Every structure is written in structure tokens, then in C-alpha cells.
Amino acid sequence: MENKTEMESANLFASGIKDGIPVGLGYFAVAFALGITMKNAGITPLQGFLISALNNASAGEYAGVTMIAAHATLLETAMMVLTANARYLLMSTAFALKLSPKTKLWERVLMGFDLTDELFALGIRQKGYIAPKYYFGMMSVAIPGWAFGTMFGIIFGALLPARIVSALSVALFGMFLAVIIPETRNSRVIAVIVVCGFFFSWLASVLPGIREISEGVRMLVITIVISVIAALVHPVEEEENKA
Amino acid sequence: MSYPVQQMIVMTVVTFLVRIIPLTILRKPVKNRFVRSFLTYVPYVSLAVMTFPAILHATGSVYSGAAAFVVGIVLTWNRASLLKTAAGCCLAVLIVEWLI
Numbered sequence: 001m002e003n004k005t006e007m008e009s010a011n012l013f014a015s016g017i018k019d020g021i022p023v024g025l026g027y028f029a030v031a032f033a034l035g036i037t038m039k040n041a042g043i044t045p046l047q048g049f050l051i052s053a054l055n056n057a058s059a060g061e062y063a064g065v066t067m068i069a070a071h072a073t074l075l076e077t078a079m080m081v082l083t084a085n086a087r088y089l090l091m092s093t094a095f096a097l098k099l100s101p102k103t104k105l106w107e108r109v110l111m112g113f114d115l116t117d118e119l120f121a122l123g124i125r126q127k128g129y130i131a132p133k134y135y136f137g138m139m140s141v142a143i144p145g146w147a148f149g150t151m152f153g154i155i156f157g158a159l160l161p162a163r164i165v166s167a168l169s170v171a172l173f174g175m176f177l178a179v180i181i182p183e184t185r186n187s188r189v190i191a192v193i194v195v196c197g198f199f200f201s202w203l204a205s206v207l208p209g210i211r212e213i214s215e216g217v218r219m220l221v222i223t224i225v226i227s228v229i230a231a232l233v234h235p236v237e238e239e240e241n242k243a
Numbered sequence: 244m245s246y247p248v249q250q251m252i253v254m255t256v257v258t259f260l261v262r263i264i265p266l267t268i269l270r271k272p273v274k275n276r277f278v279r280s281f282l283t284y285v286p287y288v289s290l291a292v293m294t295f296p297a298i299l300h301a302t303g304s305v306y307s308g309a310a311a312f313v314v315g316i317v318l319t320w321n322r323a324s325l326l327k328t329a330a331g332c333c334l335a336v337l338i339v340e341w342l343i
Binding site: 022025026029030033042043044047050051054055056057059060061062063064067068071074077078081082083084085086087088089090091092093095096099105108109111112113115118162163164166167168169170171172173174175176177178179180181182183184185189190193194195196197198200201202205219222223224226227228230231232234235236 | 246247248249250251253254255257258259261262263264265266267276277279280281282283284285286287288289290291292293294295296297298301302303307308311312315316318319320322323324325326328329330331332333334335336337340341
């Protein structure tokens with residue numbers, strides 16, 4: 001019995017590694033591009049490695065690095081990172097419901113540490129409760145892919161020809177689009193708020209008097225205003241598990 | 244402590260707390276409809292706001308940035324994977340910058 005349980009948990013970890021490989025590879029490529037942005041913000045390879053290994057967040061890290069580059073205050077950075085990562089509040093809530101009540105606190109904390117869009121999607125796809133061992137398997141590939149990708153981006157980004165760097169620097173935006181655009185097909189409200197986000201962000205960047213405000217604060221205010229209006233005008237459906 | 248290190252700590256702590264607080268404390272879904280709605284919309288708006296117009300100024304020219312934006316939307320609209328989308332955007336920039 002003891003052996004059987006051990007074998008099962010080894011299998012779960014292995015299958016997590018297997019599912020984590022494509023995610024880790026994708027992370028490496030996108031993190032490389034993020035590393036180039038970090039280098040431009042004056043971040044060292046070791047700092048970049050640590051930021052990525054500890055944050056595991058594309059949008060959050062990008063937001064934070066933008067704030068560092070703009071010499072924002074610590075409070076401004078905290079607010080911006082909070083906004084960029086606010087979706088994890090929702091994911092974390094949904095994820096909590098996919099965990100067995102027996103899941104230990106340290107397991108919850110460790111999984112939460114690497115609750116990314118992609119691993120969340122893979123985890124939530126599991127039938128029944130998510131096995132922490134499976135999730136740890138995915139993390140063991142995803143975190144190194146992300147952290148080393150960032151470090152290599154900072155180190156080698158400078159050695160690449162300008163054209164290649166220019167091309168790679170849009171990879172992260174591609175990743176952002178991959179999170180938001182598919183949902184605009186399913187929800188008219190999301191389509192409208194995404195277009196409003198694009199438009200008002202652009203407008204704020206060109207209007208005299210407003211464009212002088214720091215980029216981070218502009219982004220923060222626009223995000224909160226549009227989301228509050230959308231939530232008031234078009235609240236999400238009541239709990240769908242009524243049936 | 245240097246400025247980037249202070250900022251790194253702030254980023255890490257905020258990110259970590261956002262992810263683990265609901266996971267460790269909340270064992271029931273969020274009830275308040277406004278809060279749930281707000282939390283549903285925030286990710287989409289914040290990513291949209293961070294993408295545009297920043298993508299236009301990320302490359303060597305506004306045109307290649309715009310090309311990447313359009314290609315990215317077309318690809319993701321057709322549900323291309325994360326990796327394919329990122330590659331497509333990069334390729335769009337390479338091609339446009341090679342042409343101009």
C-alpha cells in the first residue's frame with residue numbers, strides 16, 4: 001500500500017513535468033524578450049533572474065519594470081503590480097475550489113506562488129481535485145524556463161542585432177493578446193472594455209496635460225475606471241452553479 | 244538597499260500576496276456581485292491598457308509595432324497558441340522592418 005501510494009505520487013509529479021514542458025519552453029522565449037526590456041530599465045542579470053524566479057508573472061513583472069524605469073515610488077509600483085496581477089485574485093479563488101479540503105497549507109502556498117495563467121488553465125483542466133504533486137511537477141519546469149529565459153534575455157539581448165531585439169520585444173505583447181483576445185469572441189462586454197482600454201490608453205498618451213502624468217499612474221487609473229464602469233453597467237451573471 | 248532591490252521586494256510581496264490570500268483564506272466563492280464583476284474585468288482592461296499604445300513604441304518603428312499589433316490580434320482571434328502568437332508578432336516586425 002505504502003509503495004503503491006509512493007508510485008502514484010511519483011507518476012503525478014512526472015505527468016506534471018510532461019505537461020509543463022511546452023509551457024516552460026514558451027516561457028523561456030517570452031521571458032527572453034522580457035529580459036531585453038529589463039536590461040533597458042537597468043536591471044542586472046541576477047536581479048532579473050530573481051525577479052522572475054520569485055514573481056512568475058509576465059504582466060506584473062512588465063508593469064513593475066516599467067515603474068522602475070520611470071523611477072516611480074514604491075507605492076506606485078505596488079499599486080501598478082497589484083492592478084496588473086489583480087486577475088490572480090479571481091484565479092486564486094477559483095483554484096481554491098478545485099483543491100481537496102485535505103490540501104495542506106504549505107501545498108496551497110507553494111501552488112499559489114506559481115499560479116500563472118497557463119498553469120492555472122492546465123490545473124483547472126484536471127478532473128476532480130487538483131493533485132498538488134502534479135502541479136509541483138509543472139512548476140519544476142515552468143519556473144526555470146521563465147527565470148533562465150529572463151536572465152539570458154538580459155545577458156544576450158545586447159549581443160543580438162538591433163532588428164532581432166526589435167522583433168523580440170513584441171513577444172510579450174503577443175502573450176498579453178493571447179490572454180485577452182480569445183475572450184472577446186465569447187463576451188461582448190469584454191470586447192467593449194478591451195477596445196476602450198486600447199483607445200483610452202492611447203488617448204491618455206497623446207492628450208496634453210494628461211500625457212505628462214507617469215505611464216504607470218495613467219494605466220492604473222484607466223484600468224480601475226473602465227473596470228468599475230463595466231462592473232456597474234454590466235455585472236457578471238449570478239453564481240452559475242445554481243443548476 | 245538599492246532602488247531596484249527595494250522595488251523587486253515590493254513587486255514580489257504584492258504578487259505573492261495577491262495569489263495566496265484567496266487560496267489560503269477563502270474557501271468559498273466571492274459573493275458580492277460588484278466585486279466579482281470588477282475582478283472579472285480588471286485583467287482584460289489592464290492587459291489591454293499595457294499593450295496599446297506601448298506596442299507601437301517597443302520596436303524600431305511605429306509601423307512595425309502596428310503590424311505586430313494587428314498580426315497578434317488576428318492570430319489570437321483565431322485562437323493561435325501563446326507561442327505561435329508571440330512568434331507571429333516577432334515575424335511581423337522583422338518583415339516590416341526589412342521592407343522599410
